[in-house]
Each structure stands twice: as C-alpha cells, then as structure tokens.
Amino acid sequence: MAVSEEGALLQFVPFSSALDGSFWHALTKNKLEVYRLDEAPRSVHGFYSNGYAEGLPSSMNLDMTAFDDDAVIPALCFPSRGTLIPFNTLDAFKTSDKKQLLQQEAKKMWNDIQSGAALRQPDLLSRFLLLCFADLKKYHYYYWFAFPALSLPEKCNVLETKTLKQYYGSEKILQLQQAHDTFCKDKVPPAFVILEKSSTISFHALSEFEKLQNDQEASVMLGFSDPSTMEAYAGWPLRNLLALVTVIWAGLSELTVLCYRNRVKDGRRECSHSLVLRVRLSQSDPPTVFHVTTACPRAVGWEKNEAQRLVPRMVDLSSSMDPSRLAESAIDLNLKLMRWRLLPSxxxxQISNTRCLLLGAGTLGCNVARSLLNSEGISMTIPMPGHPVSGDAEGQVREDVRRLEELVERHDVVFLLLDTREGRWLPTLLAASMHKIVINAALGFDTFMVMRHGLKSDPSSPVAMETEPMMRMGEGIHGSRLGCYFCNDVVAPGDSTRDRTLDQQCTVSRPGMSMLVSALAVELLISLLQHPDSLYFDSSLSQAWVKIKLSLTHDARFDDELEGCQGS
Structure with missing residues (x-):
C-alpha cells in the first residue's frame, strides 16, 4: 500500500500492438482486390483482455477478422475501434502528417464524450490508428500504431494504491466476482460502476454513476477492465475514462477507481491482484464547462518500438507468404525427412550448393527446372555446326558464344535438353574443357535416353592410377574414362532439321514421357553427387540408367544408339 498526502503522478501502461499473421494475409487480399490505389481511411477493429498473465504486455490484438464488420471478438475480450490508412508508397507513409492524423482520430473520441455517446457506450473511448505500407513484391509490411489518449485532465495524482485483496477480504472478493458475472451475463462492458451498500456489492452501467454518487449511504467506485499486468500502474484505457469523468462530471475532484483484472491461475479465476486507486483530479475553480465548440485537447499515443523510440516498425513475411519461399521450405522439409530413416548419409x-545450367527450355527443360527449383530464365541462341551464319549475324554469334562460355564457367552442372544433336555440340566442348558435369537427355516417341558425360583425369592422379588395374581386369569402365554424347558417333554434327517435315523437326513423344525422363536426369545427378567417388564413380551405375527405356514396339535403331552410348 502506498499513501501520500500530495500523491504521486498517475502513470499508465501503454498498449502494445500484437498482429497475428492472418491479419497480414487479409490485408494483402484487401489491398489487391478492394483498396487498390485508394488511400482512404478504412474502419477496422481489434480487441484486448483484462486477463493477461503476469509479466505479459497489455496487447491490442488484430487478426484476420479485423476487417469484418460483423466479426465476433473472443470471449472475455473488449473491442477497440480502429482506423487503417493503407498508403501506396513508402515515401507517402513516411512523410504523412502524423500529428494531424492522430489529432483527427482523437477528435472522434472528443465528440463522443461531449455528446454523451461515450457515457452510454464506453467502448467508444478505446481507439487506435494504424498507418501501413505493404510492399507486396517483397512481402515487407511497414506500420505504425497510435492509441490516442486525450491529455485531460492535465494533472492527476494517486493518493493511495491498494490491491483488491488489501481493500476487500476474501469473502467480499468472492461476492464482487459473483456480482460482476451477473452484470456481464449478456455483454462484458469495458467500464462500469461498483456500488457497495448494506454489505452488498452490485455492478451498474457507467451512465448511472452520477445518480449513484448522490446516495449518501452507499460507497461508489468507478471501474474498468484493466489490461495492465504491472503491480502499481493502471492500463491505457483509464486515460480516456478520466477525460470522460472530467467533462461529464466537472465538479468531481476525487474518486476511487477499481482496475479490474480477471486472471485464471491454477485453473481458478483470480481477481485479488486487481488495483484500487484513490485518485485526485486537477480541476479548475470554478469547474470548467465544456461545450460542443470546445477545441479537442492535445492527444498523445504513438507506439514506441522495442528500443523505446518513436519510429515505425517493419515485418518481413516473405518466408510465410512468398510462394517461391514456401515451395523451397516444403522441398527442404521433404529432403530433411529423408535423412531420418531412409538416407541418413x-x-x-552439397545438393543445395550445386549450381545447374539448363540448356533448353522446352518440354524437357521445363520439367527438369521444376524438379530442381533453381530457375532463372536467360534467352539466347546457341551456335550449331551445319547452320551457317550470315555476315550481319556474325557479331551476335560471337556474343552468344561468349555468353555461353561465361554461363558454363559459372555453373557446376550442365543439362543438355535441346531439340537437336548439333545444339549439344558446342556446350559439350565447353563443359569438357572446363571440367563440368554434363547430364544429357533426349526424347523419342516411345523411347528416351539419359546419360552423363565422363570427366578426364590426369593420368598421374591417384584416381587414374587406382583405376588402371581395374580396367585391365575387365571390371568396367571407370568414370574418369567415360566419353561424351559424340564420342562413338560416326556422323558429324550437322543440320538435322533440313528437308524434314514438321513432325520430324519437333520432338513428338508420348504424354508423360518428358516428366519421366526429366526425373531420371535429376536423379542421375543426385546419385552422382552423393557417390563416394563423386565425378568418377563406376560406369556400371550410369549404364544402368542408360539401359532404361520405355517401349511399346521394338525399335532396333534405338538399341543401336544405346549400344553406342554405353561405350561412351
């Protein structure tokens, strides 16, 4: 208990904004479909509680229902009316007149107080202002809350502070809880009047305060649902409630306030920690009479950030809202679950750090890209043998060669997914010279081929010295000895599309074939990366991939092609 003849200055615990992730999803939808370029203020609502656990901040909560006019707030919570201003640019958000916007919102409360509407409907005293800018490309949201509070009365002192347990005994606290439950049977109001008379306690509407004050045999307290959890300080809603008292009951200089806190502890409802304040209001002599034309008092209430500075906040929700980030997260989860039991090693x-270059963005290229999810499109032409270049295009060809060379240099793996044989020739040479992994895939109508190119090693290297005895014993071709797509081809690369009909120029294949082939190509790369010998693992593994084919009819030409590839 704190007692002082003059009293200490009454202080208040401000609200802290608490925005659920669903609020940003709803805001994004409204911005795209409803608000668009309209920056007009929008009505929203939030809610707070007087049952927060000890140590938690008094929070103003907003979720996806903030935009619904008929939304139902959670049980034992109290509504707060808000105004949302959705700015179109970050600059407009930063340069907006914050003082004027706050004062406009405070004036709404001031008008409700002067008209008596707030006396009949106390939730009108709880308002907030939310300025925001949504960067929907990056899913960055800039925002700033204000909880307007009228600076009236200008000075207010606390003469005495007690807990409800100190003010009442345990028996009376139980009686007070029962009276509160009876009063709040239909709706829990944010402010009320407590009357104690003839050893009975009853709750009444705020509008009955003046009538009850005139009862000489009764003890009257002004009460409100307090969101504060601090031992000695009342919550923010008391500020505007006292402003109402100063205007409506101008002659009142002292009153008792119950800061009602309704906490559940060990499965039981507990309110004994609630505060009872004896408050002295600073009143003019004679008391000031407020008229409709009286100017609105100065307002305060901009929320501070975690460092207690008056600046806006920003939240980055790209990890939970960006479709590409969500896809990456799902793939990452799938891969990590593989390590639990199926593939611990x-x-x-190594997979995530491997940079892949996909040459060809057609049927195969798109499906391989979908499996890898590393996609960035580059439009260019690959020079091909047998396709002559005119003098005017020679400069562009040189530029394409230079650019292709740079791309191969920057990547670890090259996928050859082009339509023609000759389109694969120059990338094969570049990849071989730069010692890059090459995965080659090709489609027919009911046949396909998936293979990898070999990587030559230094004859004096440990890898080459270890494989030489194995080669002599006929145990298979080592990875360092494998060739490429063209190694056993007796036909030089040329213009394979000349004098061919449209169906022969295009890759006509069975539905689903490209998805199967692209999946095998990606799996071949993963197997290569995970093998202990990495780039130089035994060719018998790659031959197993090469021999796979799907065929409805026997195709001798394809068998011949496979035989040639196995020797590469």
Missing part, C-alpha cells in the same frame, strides 16, 4: 548441403 544424404549430403543436403
């Missing part, structure tokens, strides 16, 4: 870091 799977090296995810």
């Amino acid at each position: 799977l090296d995810l870091e």
Whole structure:
C-alpha cells in the first residue's frame, strides 16, 4: 500500500500492438482486390483482455477478422475501434502528417464524450490508428500504431494504491466476482460502476454513476477492465475514462477507481491482484464547462518500438507468404525427412550448393527446372555446326558464344535438353574443357535416353592410377574414362532439321514421357553427387540408367544408339 498526502503522478501502461499473421494475409487480399490505389481511411477493429498473465504486455490484438464488420471478438475480450490508412508508397507513409492524423482520430473520441455517446457506450473511448505500407513484391509490411489518449485532465495524482485483496477480504472478493458475472451475463462492458451498500456489492452501467454518487449511504467506485499486468500502474484505457469523468462530471475532484483484472491461475479465476486507486483530479475553480465548440485537447499515443523510440516498425513475411519461399521450405522439409530413416548419409548441403545450367527450355527443360527449383530464365541462341551464319549475324554469334562460355564457367552442372544433336555440340566442348558435369537427355516417341558425360583425369592422379588395374581386369569402365554424347558417333554434327517435315523437326513423344525422363536426369545427378567417388564413380551405375527405356514396339535403331552410348 502506498499513501501520500500530495500523491504521486498517475502513470499508465501503454498498449502494445500484437498482429497475428492472418491479419497480414487479409490485408494483402484487401489491398489487391478492394483498396487498390485508394488511400482512404478504412474502419477496422481489434480487441484486448483484462486477463493477461503476469509479466505479459497489455496487447491490442488484430487478426484476420479485423476487417469484418460483423466479426465476433473472443470471449472475455473488449473491442477497440480502429482506423487503417493503407498508403501506396513508402515515401507517402513516411512523410504523412502524423500529428494531424492522430489529432483527427482523437477528435472522434472528443465528440463522443461531449455528446454523451461515450457515457452510454464506453467502448467508444478505446481507439487506435494504424498507418501501413505493404510492399507486396517483397512481402515487407511497414506500420505504425497510435492509441490516442486525450491529455485531460492535465494533472492527476494517486493518493493511495491498494490491491483488491488489501481493500476487500476474501469473502467480499468472492461476492464482487459473483456480482460482476451477473452484470456481464449478456455483454462484458469495458467500464462500469461498483456500488457497495448494506454489505452488498452490485455492478451498474457507467451512465448511472452520477445518480449513484448522490446516495449518501452507499460507497461508489468507478471501474474498468484493466489490461495492465504491472503491480502499481493502471492500463491505457483509464486515460480516456478520466477525460470522460472530467467533462461529464466537472465538479468531481476525487474518486476511487477499481482496475479490474480477471486472471485464471491454477485453473481458478483470480481477481485479488486487481488495483484500487484513490485518485485526485486537477480541476479548475470554478469547474470548467465544456461545450460542443470546445477545441479537442492535445492527444498523445504513438507506439514506441522495442528500443523505446518513436519510429515505425517493419515485418518481413516473405518466408510465410512468398510462394517461391514456401515451395523451397516444403522441398527442404521433404529432403530433411529423408535423412531420418531412409538416407541418413544424404549430403543436403552439397545438393543445395550445386549450381545447374539448363540448356533448353522446352518440354524437357521445363520439367527438369521444376524438379530442381533453381530457375532463372536467360534467352539466347546457341551456335550449331551445319547452320551457317550470315555476315550481319556474325557479331551476335560471337556474343552468344561468349555468353555461353561465361554461363558454363559459372555453373557446376550442365543439362543438355535441346531439340537437336548439333545444339549439344558446342556446350559439350565447353563443359569438357572446363571440367563440368554434363547430364544429357533426349526424347523419342516411345523411347528416351539419359546419360552423363565422363570427366578426364590426369593420368598421374591417384584416381587414374587406382583405376588402371581395374580396367585391365575387365571390371568396367571407370568414370574418369567415360566419353561424351559424340564420342562413338560416326556422323558429324550437322543440320538435322533440313528437308524434314514438321513432325520430324519437333520432338513428338508420348504424354508423360518428358516428366519421366526429366526425373531420371535429376536423379542421375543426385546419385552422382552423393557417390563416394563423386565425378568418377563406376560406369556400371550410369549404364544402368542408360539401359532404361520405355517401349511399346521394338525399335532396333534405338538399341543401336544405346549400344553406342554405353561405350561412351
């Protein structure tokens, strides 16, 4: 208990904004479909509680229902009316007149107080202002809350502070709880009057305060649902409630306030920690009479950030709202679950750090890209043998060669997914010279081929010295000895599309074939990356991939092609 003849200055615990993730999803939808370029203020609502656990901030909560006019707030919570201003640019958000906007919102409360509407409907005293800018490309949201509070009365002192347990005994606290439940049977109001008379306690509407004050045999307290959890300080709603008292009951200089807190502890409802304040209001002599034309008092209430500075806040929700980030997260989860039981030794870091270059963005290219999810489109032409270049285009060809060379240099793996044989020739040479992994895939109508190119090693290297005895014993071709797509081809690369009909120029294949082939190509790369010998693993593994084919009819030409590839 704190007692002082003059009293200490009454202080208040401000609200802290608490925005649920669903609020930003709803805001994004409204911005795209409803608000668009309209920056007009929009009505929203939030809610707070007087049952927060000890140590938690008094929060103003907003979720996806903030935009619904008929939304139902959670049980034992109290509504707060808000105004949302959705700015179109970050600059407009930063340069807006914050003082004027806050004062406009405070004036709404001031008018409700002067008209008596707030006396009949106390939730009109709880308002907030929300300025925001939504960067929907990056899913960055800039926002700033204000909880307007009228600076009236200008000075207010606390003469005495007690807990409800100190003010009442345990028996009376139980009686007070029962009276509160009876009063709040239909609706829990944010402010009320408590009357104690003839050893009975009853709750009444705020509008009955003046009538009850005139009862000489009764003790009257002004009460409100307090969101504060601090031991000695009342919550923010008391500020505007006292402003109402100063205007409506101008002659009142002292009153008792119950800061009602309704906490559930150990499965039981507890309110003994509520505060009872004896408050002295600073009143003019004679008391000031407020008219409709009286100017609105100065307002305060901009929310501070975590560092207690008056600046806006920003939240980055790209990880939970950006479709590409969500897809990456789902893939990452799938890969990590593989390591639990199926593939404990799977090296995810090696996979994620591998940079792949896909040459060809047609049927195969798109499906391989979908499996890899590393996609960035580059439009260019690959020079091909047998396709002559006119003098005017020679400069562009040189530029394409230079650019292709740079792309191969920057990547670890090259996928050859082009339509023609000759389109694969120059990338094969560049990849071989730069010692890059090459995965080659090709489609027919009911046949396909998936293979990898070999990587030559230094004859004096440990890898080459270890494989030489194995080669002599006929145990298979080592990875360092594998060739490329063209190694056993007796036909030089040329213009394979000349004098061919449209169906022969295009890759006509069975539905679903491209998805199967692209999946095998990606799996071949993953197997290569995870093998202990990495780039130089035994060719018998790659031959197993090469021999796979799907065929409805026997195609001798395809068998011949496979035989040639196995020797590469």
